[in-house]
Amino acid sequence: MADLLLSPFADFAFMQRALVGVIAIALAGGPVGVFLMLRRMSLTGDAMAHAILPGAAIGYLIAGLSLPAMTIGGLVAGVVVAVAAGLVSRFTALKEDASLAAFYLLSLALGVTIVSLRGSNVDLLHVLFGTVLALDDSTLLLISAISTITVLALALFYRPLVLECVDPTFLRSVSRAGTPTHLVFLGLVVLNLVGGFHALGTLLAVGMMMLPAAASRFWTNDITIMMVASVAIGIVSGIGGLLLSFHAELPAGPAIILTAGGIYGLSLLLGREGGLLWLAWPGRHLEA
């Protein structure tokens, strides 16, 4: 048993690197995912992941498979879309989901157009599905740095973040921190998606945020515990997914997300706070 669980990580350097990568991603992705969920922005995260793709592709076209070029490309595309959509929804009648859809479609179309202008047959598998089993030192450093920045920033902006979710009118009446907080948060989402896409690809990176967060919602009504639970679920999914991919020879990224999906399914069924089994058999009503 211990052999099955430990030896892949003990014997293979690429598994150790992958392990460090997924733990770093889970540490920041968990709390960011919880806030995305509580702010009803789960689909925003998804849309932003799509917005990053053309930026990373442009970076790839210019400089090949270079970490800085693709990271900067993805960051720029993500930040432009996030900030533009955020500003439009704050200052016009258009809601955030609509303005975000508009901007990410634009950025997607623009990216595809630029690719076709170059006329090269680009291998974007790396960008689309990631290479969690081939993380080099600089990529690991990047992911860990992003994770550190994210956790620190969330700690600093914790109060306005919570307040903006619960009672935005109140926050506006006591402080001007609302809009900057929102923009910082969107920036963190982009940063984590860019970090995540090196390991899991642009399409699956958001999975390490949303699936653990959604699963943790079924276990607690306390936001602090929810964030801790979501980090734990992320780490367990990462380890489980890597082992699954190692033993069953499955692609690692999808195996990780599938494991997280499995935990989400279990939580949906068994979770103490609104899980389906508890809804179906709640037990007899209480006295008060």
Add this chain to the structure above:
Amino acid sequence: MRATSIRFHEVTLGYGRHPAVHHLDGEIPAGSLTAVVGPNGAGKSTLLKGIVGTLTPLDGRISIDPPGRTPIAYLPQAAEIDRSFPLSVYDLVAMGLWSRAGLFGGVGRRDRARIEEALAAVGLVGFERRPISTLSGGQMQRALFARLLLQDASLILLDEPFTAIDARTTADLLDLVRRWHDENRTVIAVLHDLDMVRRAFPQTLLIAREPVAWGETDRVLSPENLLAARRMVEAHDPYAAPCRRSAA
């Protein structure tokens, strides 16, 4: 505590270019207790938003004395509170400490004592750990009043604080309003219950987009004034011409 006064200089507040409060001129004296009364659509909530500063006047200006960042405690009409958010009553009330603790400031033993005092003052002892999703309408309003207490502001704005609230809760919360008045805080409340206004509020502003009457409650709430307010034109005329009255 130095009391806060508000001066309106020919203020017009509105949305787009359409006025909701039209040419309001006058003063809310420091330490006064004022009711704002008028039909639906008369611009009462808009007036409060203008004072808080979330709505910029289309014309004229509002000056608050002492100038600078006077802490304002504002209870909006339908508080946009996300009740499904996993937050405890204690934490909701603790938000009232924002002006003191801000983004990073610590919440110390004295602050926690103040939070407990505020919860006791609104009769919510024992509710500390309850998630806000489990509160009834009246309990929520009590919690929001506890938060107002903690804000310790010299200017307090209440937008229909007693709408859909039962008699006992209303009486309890009205006692808090009186206490604020005794502490020389300036309180402005939008209200519909004229009996309550006559009983508890010395000053009244009767407004129907234009100010109808303003001053001592008994004089303002005369049958003639109320009738005039009721005749307010509620029509929103998309072809209205630009207003020719000059601002101050």
